[in-house]
Amino acid sequence: DAMVIQNPRYQVTQFGKPVTLSCSQTLNHNVMYWYQQKSSQAPKLLFHYYDKDFNNEADTPDNFQSRRPNTSFCFLDIRSPGLGDAAMYLCATSGKGETDTQYFGPGTRLTVL
Amino acid sequence: LAKTTQPISMDSYEGQEVNITCSHNNIATNDYITWYQQFPSQGPRFIIQGYKTKVTNEVASLFIPADRKSSTLSLPRVSLSDTAVYYCLVVIFGAGNNRKLIWGLGTSLAVNP
Numbered sequence: 001d002a003m004v005i006q007n008p009r010y011q012v013t014q015f016g017k018p019v020t021l022s023c024s025q026t027l028n029h030n031v032m033y034w035y036q037q038k039s040s041q042a043p044k045l046l047f048h049y050y051d052k053d054f055n056n057e058a059d060t061p062d063n064f065q066s067r068r069p070n071t072s073f074c075f076l077d078i079r080s081p082g083l084g085d086a087a088m089y090l091c092a093t094s095g096k097g098e099t100d101t102q103y104f105g106p107g108t109r110l111t112v113l
Numbered sequence: 114l115a116k117t118t119q120p121i122s123m124d125s126y127e128g129q130e131v132n133i134t135c136s137h138n139n140i141a142t143n144d145y146i147t148w149y150q151q152f153p154s155q156g157p158r159f160i161i162q163g164y165k166t167k168v169t170n171e172v173a174s175l176f177i178p179a180d181r182k183s184s185t186l187s188l189p190r191v192s193l194s195d196t197a198v199y200y201c202l203v204v205i206f207g208a209g210n211n212r213k214l215i216w217g218l219g220t221s222l223a224v225n226p
Binding site: 004031041042043044045048050053055088090092101102103104105106107109 | 149154157158159211
């Protein structure tokens with residue numbers, strides 16, 4: 001089945017220790033998104049790629065970076081995690097069309113100690 | 114810029130129809146409306162999408178009045194498994210490949226036996 005895969009599902013890191021979260025997709029979608037979702041809150045878009053074009057949200061901290069080496073993979077790098085970065089990180093994909101919906105992965109739960 | 118507003122929570126009983134309304138007063142001509150369902154510790158899942166009038170699929174209906182300043186997600190005959198958070202999303206397409214995603218804060222639906 002075509003899908004969006006996130007690894008790992010649970011990640012524990014230490015304060016200030018860089019961490020990388022991974023997302024892959026078998027849908028061959030052009031657009032990939034990274035969201036941060038904290039408890040009882042809506043998903044907050046951090047950035048998205050349209051093919052190789054990177055679109056950063058204005059309020060995304062510099063601490064968050066992303067890489068998309070090819071169509072299938074996208075990575076979220078948190079350079080110096082703080083306690084406030086503990087959250088669920090969701091990856092999603094969509095096609096090019098204006099009516100294409102987003103398909104979400106299961107998320108990675110990040111804990112910062 | 115569009116802003117989405119939806120009720121924080123709703124309660125219902127099995128077998129009832131549930132209607133959740135989202136307000137998006139400043140929606141523009143090309144923007145469209147999507148609804149997602151999210152269970153705890155999972156990524157959001159697409160339910161339905163529309164631009165105007167009425168859209169129906171196997172799980173829900175979406176009603177959008179002519180002025181498009183609101184939309185109503187209708188879930189027929191809910192069951193306990195419909196207990197989840199429901200998000201309204203307005204997608205705004207800007208210049209080039211830029212897109213802006215305006216998520217509502219989510220409506221927590223509790224279906225009681």
